[in-house]
Amino acid sequence: MARVCQVTGKRPIGGNYVSHSNIKTKRRFLPNLQTKRFFLAEEGKWITLKVSADAIRTINKRGLYNVVKEMRANGSHI
Numbered sequence: 001m002a003r004v005c006q007v008t009g010k011r012p013i014g015g016n017y018v019s020h021s022n023i024k025t026k027r028r029f030l031p032n033l034q035t036k037r038f039f040l041a042e043e044g045k046w047i048t049l050k051v052s053a054d055a056i057r058t059i060n061k062r063g064l065y066n067v068v069k070e071m072r073a074n075g076s077h078i
Helices: 053-062 064-073
Strands: 013-018 024-029 033-040 045-052
Touching: 033 053, 033 064, 045 053, 053 064
Parallel strands: none
Antiparallel strands: 013 024, 033 045
């Protein structure tokens, strides 16, 4: 599966390793993704999401149901 957060859409970005002698070689910055199960109380079922740590904080702040409702409005299948 792709390394993409299902809530925020965060994905890997490119950059450089920079050595002491200032030689640059390519590298990737990967998002902090976690596979996490949430209980959606309004529907009485568990859902599994691949989310970043930032998305977990968003879910805690705004509520799981509101986040899922917005994801469905954007066309995500949950």
